[in-house]
Amino acid sequence: MSLCRKVLAHHGFSDEQAGALAGTLVAAQLDASHSHGIYRLLGIIDTVRKGGAVADAAPEVADVAPGVVRVDAKGGFSPCAFELGLPHLVAKARDAGIALMAINHCVHTTALWVELERLTEQGLVGIACNPTQAYVAPHGGKQPLLGTNPIAFGWPHPGDAPFIFDFATSAIARGDIELYRREGRAIPEAWGVDRHGAPCSDPAEVLDHGAMTPFGEHKGSALAIMIELMAGPLIGDLLSIESSEHDEGRRGLPYHGELIIAIDPSRLTGEASSAHMERSGRLFEAILGQGARLPSQRRYRERTRSLEHGAEVPLALVNDIEALLD
Amino acid sequence: MSLCRKVLAHHGFSDEQAGALAGTLVAAQLDASHSHGIYRLLGIIDTVRKGGAVADAAPEVADVAPGVVRVDAKGGFSPCAFELGLPHLVAKARDAGIALMAINHCVHTTALWVELERLTEQGLVGIACNPTQAYVAPHGGKQPLLGTNPIAFGWPHPGDAPFIFDFATSAIARGDIELYRREGRAIPEAWGVDRHGAPCSDPAEVLDHGAMTPFGEHKGSALAIMIELMAGPLIGDLLSIESSEHDEGRRGLPYHGELIIAIDPSRLTGEASSAHMERSGRLFEAILGQGARLPSQRRYRERTRSLEHGAEVPLALVNDIEALLD
Structure with a gap:
């Protein structure tokens, strides 16, 4: 956490931006999500250096309707905008029963489950989604x-850990296909198509010419189309293909919007809500009793292990991050 | 339409129930959705005869929060409850920006796209979902x-037909697997598992012992779990497994709740909303330009054809429906 914040401060991040961003990265690291953990610091600093994100952006919160709060992230990263909007979203959900937060003009970290835990902590049901860039x-x-x-x-599951899932609507993460390319391995044909639309096991063809x-x-x-529309034009923000155009070949982290919906069960079923939940x-x-996997269980196991024994970070990554201080 | 209403009246449906139900069945028939069209009348009358639905239920609307309307269907079919709640849902979405309608205690027709068109007609974005019974x-x-x-x-797509999708979260509809069983054909292994959880191509094993x-x-x-939770305990209604228990082996149409969310784009982005949409x-x-299918296009083609040439109904089905008047 302190190394993260040091690196961010070194690159011009404000205290608010650095605190929120480091909090998200460390939370993801504790859950052993290496792709969304402190590894992402490399891409974050790279994006800022290329002019693709504003390190010291001051997000602006706007109360636009009884059930809607908008946060203009002003080109900064998503966690700080989320933190600033959260109390408004929670208050609106408690008041109206359901509320929506639109985060606009942000560079995204896509650790959505970290955000949703902030809602379930308050007893709220939540949905979050965002576009990325045109890959699929x-x-x-x-x-x-x-x-x-x-x-x-x-x-929120009364008396127990919340049930949270968080997945990409692509068959697999882009980073996984890149890993296969680096290793010179064939990918499963279900992951991509070649330039003619045929199933394809060549990661380079999928990434460079197909989809x-x-x-x-x-x-x-x-x-995936629903998410494009709801977290794009509905909230006045970019489609993935527009985000790709905005990137102008920088290959920075994607710039777009995010949609979050929060629902207060107690406003739906009153005093009976706890019993229903x-x-x-x-x-x-x-689900567990028949040997199936319950989403979020692996994350909680990893978190318990991390909090007990410390989170694992490869030494090479620590070196790469420390090099960002030069 | 008049045959539908005649059959429903004959079986004790009130005018309100019969009108809403017949409207939904005919709309589905025009879209060439045979499973949700007037064929469903057979299951509806069967369910009523077995005591699994209340033909003349008078749904009650309750304004429970600024963003929430609940409709107690009182054991009747969903379309009438939807019609009664709709003006409240629309008014709340226009006022708060986002609103939620919970339909409780209804026997469901699951023609969700017909309902969502009622929202897009008003310029609203909508999501609807419901549990069914424990099959998956x-x-x-x-x-x-x-x-x-x-x-x-x-x-709602300004100046054009709305974009609407509506799909089951099972690999395939249950009716399709039943069709394979009747025809003595093997099903694709991806559709089901046997009693040990292994992929299975025998429709009888999947339906009777596996899942x-x-x-x-x-x-x-x-x-699918999210839908269970949101259109179940969140709105104070049944999980699919509870709905199966409620059925008590009648094999009637499923009894449960439904969740509908409506969002008014103009409350999010004001005057710019049309341009964004x-x-x-x-x-x-x-999507169309690269030869991919756009959901809802097939339905609109069928509807145009039906309105021009009349909807196609197999003669055997007409006979079966007329027999319900005996």
Whole structure:
């Protein structure tokens, strides 16, 4: 945490920006999400150096409707904008039963589950999603158009850890395909298509000439389109293809918007809400009881281990991060 | 339409119930959705005869929070409850920017896209979902626990038909697997698992001892869980497994709740909202331009054809429906 903040301060981040960003990266690291952990600091500093993000942006919160708060991130990173908007979103959800937060003009860290835990801590149900850049062809297509468009859902489970999932709507993360390319290995054909739209096991062809595929064929493709629309034009922000154009070949972290919906169960079912929410326990037990995986369980195991034994960070990464102080 | 209403009146449906239900069935029939069209009348009357639905239920609307309206369907079918709640949902979305409608205690027709068109007609973005009954094993599991849990999304596209998708989160509809069983054909292994959780091509084993699978592996499974929770305990209504128990072996249409969220784009981005919404056209054109399918296009083609040449209904079905008048 202190190394993170030191690096961020060194590169002109304000205290608010550095605190929120470091908090998100460390939370992801504790959950053993290496792609969203402090490794991401390298991409963050690279993006700032290339002029793709504003290190000391001061986000502005606007109360635009009884159920809607907008936060203009002013080109800064998403966590600080989220922190500033959060109390407004929570207050609106408690008042109206359901509320929406739009974060605009932000450079995104896409650790959505970290944000949703902030909602479940308050007893709120939450959904968050965002576009990214045009990497994914719609099902049946061949050209990159959609983002990897993650969606996350958070459910407060009284007396237990919240149920939270967070996944990309692409078949696999872009970073995984890049890893296969570096290692000279073939990828599963379900992960991408070549320039003609045919299933393709060559990672270089998929990344440079073809496109990634959505998960779940036409259904996953439809969800990715929904995310493009809701966390894009609906909130007055960019589609993934517009975000790619905005990037102008910098290959920086993507710049776009984010949509978060929060719902207060107690405004729906009143005093009975705790008893209703507890019924979800039956579902979770039945999932685990038949040997299936319950999303978020792996993260909680890793977190417990990290808090007990410390988070694992490769030495090479520590060296790379320390080099950012030069 | 008049045959539908005649049959419903004959079986004790009130005018309000019959009108809303017939409207939904005919709309689905015009879109060539045979499973949700007037064929469903057979299941509806069967469910009423078995005591699984209240033909003349009078739904009650409750304004429970600035952003929330609840409709107690009182054991009747969903379309009438939806119609009664709709003006409240629209008014709340226009006022707060986002609003939620919970329909409770209804027997469901699951033609969600028909409902979402009622929202897009008003310029609102909408999401609807509901549990069903326990047919689907969570990814990696083997016992039926989740419903086929449909989710639908509607997007008003200024100057053009709305973008609407509506799909089950199971790999395939239950009716399709039943069709394979009747025809003595093997199903694709991705559609179900046997009693041990192994992929299975025998439709009888999947339906009677194993379980259906969710679409999109662990991601589709997570979405199905989200729908269980949001359109179940969150709104004070049943999980799919609870709905199965409620059915008590009647094999009637499922009884449960439904969640609908409506968002008013003009409350998010004000006067700029039309211009922002129109940017979605670029996305739709790029999807069609690369030869991919755009959800809802097939429905609109069928509807145009039906309105021009009349909807096609098999004679055998007409006979079966007329027999309900005896």
